[in-house]
Amino acid sequence: MKKLSDLLREKIEERIVTGDLAPGASLDETALAEEFGASRTPLREAFIQLASSGLIILRPRRSAIVAQIGPQQLVEMFEVMAEFEAMCGRLAARRMSPAEHAALLSAHDACRAARDMQDPDEYYYRNEVFHSLIYAGSHNAFLAEQAQNLYRRLSPYRRLQLRVRGRIGNSFDEHDAVVKAILEGRGDDTAELLRRHVAIQGQRFADLVATLNTMQQQAASA
Template sequence: MDLVTEQDRPAKAPAKEERRVTRGEEVTRQIADDIIHGRLSPGVKLDEVEVARRFGTSRTPVREALGQLCAMGLAERVAYRGVVVSRIAADRLADMFVVMAELEASAARLAALQMTPAERRGLELLHLASRDLVRRGDREAYAQHNSEFHSTLYAGSHNSYLEELLVATRKRLNPFRRAQFNLLGRLTSSHGEHDQVVQAILRGDADAAALAMRGHVMTVSAASAEYVGHQTSGQTQMKNE
């Protein structure tokens, strides 16, 4: 397949979240982080009224958030109890990351073939700009950059259906992907993995781009599982003390 080199195709700027985050999404993110970081233990009931009071919001966004948490596998509906925090299933998480790795590898392959020169330059600049975040150890800002980096690649595939699948799958894994950056040295290694993907795309090497991206996502899978495992063992130790 030939490289796309036409200069007149409109370039897509590095993706940034411009729309306003809904209250339901804010609640979802905070509760998801609380679960993954061990602040909410398996079996704890997520009562609509209590959650609404905690976040100072109505019950409508809370219902939205609880539905999203159930879809992520972080919570479940139990008869006569309502929504409770789930125990994170390691095998389920691993399965989801395998699918994500293959989807992202496909996106990286297509991006290496389809990105315009302007899009490639935009990806490179976005990647280079993140070095300062790594030096500062700014986990929150790097997590935002990470989302923008991957979204830029999705757009660069020029395949809208693949992009839809990626966004939907990533939404379910986002809390775990954010959590990995709490591991020592993970910002540096993540940046290095991104660099391999970027360099392959810049030289139009589709196979290398797919291989680098697949390896990157599987490393994310291992890092996420490691962090979640630490939190789970911490909870178990607290219960046994």
């Protein structure tokens, strides 16, 4: 069961991505605590998580504010994420144990179920487990930690991508190819598959920006 602070983080994270909380907006701790019916302690824990992922900026004796991430910075962060994933995948294909293979297959089946339900949020959570298993399977603790940290920072945008029409199905098909490459020990193929899976360029970036703009407009008119 998720901690209250994790649930609060996800709620605030969603508002940031959809534009309900715009870049530069102040986060009123008292108002949010009252709205969510929560005490200050879990809310502050959520703020710390959001700050560590770069989504908000904590300021001493002042309200936290929503960080500003421009399109160019977003592209650059996804470029680095793609390389982290590629490195993790290459090592995982060489180092994962049979037990880790079984866990990856189970996570892949959970993604399949979420895909069949066409539930973007459920797929996002199952997708998070899938990628985390690959990071751990690299058996390089430092690399896995860096990949996980950047994943958290990009999580709202990766989550938003799944709302683009057809992306869940495409994502699952890409996962399927990754799983096969890992099970067969094809490190270079795994790396390239994950690099393409995560890289956000061209039409995929245009789709993400269009979806983000649409959601921001909907939030503004609500």
